[in-house]
Amino acid sequence: MEPELIRKAIGGDAQAFGQLIEMHYDFIHATAWKWTRSRADAEDIAQDVCVRLASAIRSFRGEGRFRTWLYALVLNAVRDLARKAVRERRKTEEWSQDPAMHADETQEDDMQEIWTAVQTLSPKQRDAVMLVYSEGFDHSEAAEILGCSEPTVSWHLHEARKRLKIILGREVA
Structure with a gap:
């Protein structure tokens, strides 16, 4: 139909x-x-x-x-x-002044802090993270949506994890 x-x-x-x-x-x-x-x-x-x-x-x-x-x-x-x-x-104002960047250490606040930090990533990194980790698309589907190759999606995710580690001061799964 x-x-x-x-x-x-x-x-x-x-x-x-x-x-x-x-x-x-x-x-x-x-x-x-x-x-x-x-x-x-x-x-x-x-x-x-x-x-x-x-x-x-x-x-x-x-x-x-x-x-x-x-x-x-x-x-x-x-x-x-x-x-x-x-x-x-x-x-x-700048993102660094956003009160959401200073969340408490509870699990819910940690997730909010991570997603807030994700919003500060470059658009390509942010999109890759959102598609794979929030939407549940695999790398192939994310690549199709983003109009790039699977290795490019993987690279954006790798770079996003490195950047989030710097932003948050800790490892992000």
């Missing part, structure tokens, strides 16, 4: 496109929320992705899974929002 909807949506069928959006909206929103941890940002991204999808669907070639392709589209929207947020954040 989904392949037929995709084919029709690519051909300009508005009803098929609407059904496709309906089928995947929760996935789009949940993915955006996982990356932003903000309900408002997730809603903005989900709306943006739905709008982008109207023209982007024509570029779907069916070579991979639609959901993987859609995930990459959501990730691009997340990155766009993140770049905008960085520009705004630079105007007001």
Whole structure:
């Protein structure tokens, strides 16, 4: 059923496109929320992705899974929002002044501290960490989403661990 909807949506069928959006909206929103941890940002991204999808669907070639392709589209929207947020954040304060960087030593606070530190990594390292450790993708799937090779994903993860060790002052699993 989904392949037929995709084919029709690519051909300009508005009803098929609407059904496709309906089928995947929760996935789009949940993915955006996982990356932003903000309900408002997730809603903005989900709306943006739905709008982008109207023209982007024509570029779907069916070579991979639609959901993987859609995930990459959501990730691009997340990155766009993140770049905008960085520009705004630079105007007001640096990451080092963020109180979340000084979390207590409880397990929950440790995880928050790690994820906060992950947000300070380079975009490629951060994306690799999020895809593999937060989303559970294997290196091959992460490579497909990021548009790079598996060894590149592995290298980004290795470099991220080294950087997190410096940022946090301890080894990160």
